[in-house]
Amino acid sequence: MIFDPLHNSCCDLDIQKNSELAKFSGILEFMGRIPIQKALTDQQPLYRSHIHRF
Known part of the structure; x- marks a missing residue:
């Protein structure tokens, strides 16, 4: 079975790299x-x- 590379990718929540995330600063601070x-x-x-096994 071959997995799509995006299935096991991580999130990048760095506002410096993605300015669109600034809209979610409150939730990012909480997280x-x-x-x-x-x-x-x-x-x-x-x-x-x-x-x-899972």
């Missing part, structure tokens, strides 16, 4: 204080064996 930001932005390898 910076909770653990979900790490889950969204941290890129970890996805192993086929983990998918099968």
Whole structure:
């Protein structure tokens, strides 16, 4: 099974790189204080064996 490269991509929530994100500064500030930001932005390898076990 071949995965589309976008299926395991991380989010880049850096306002400096994407000025459009400034519209969401309030939610981005909130997300910076909770653990979900790490889950969204941290890129970890996805192993086929983990998918099968899941």
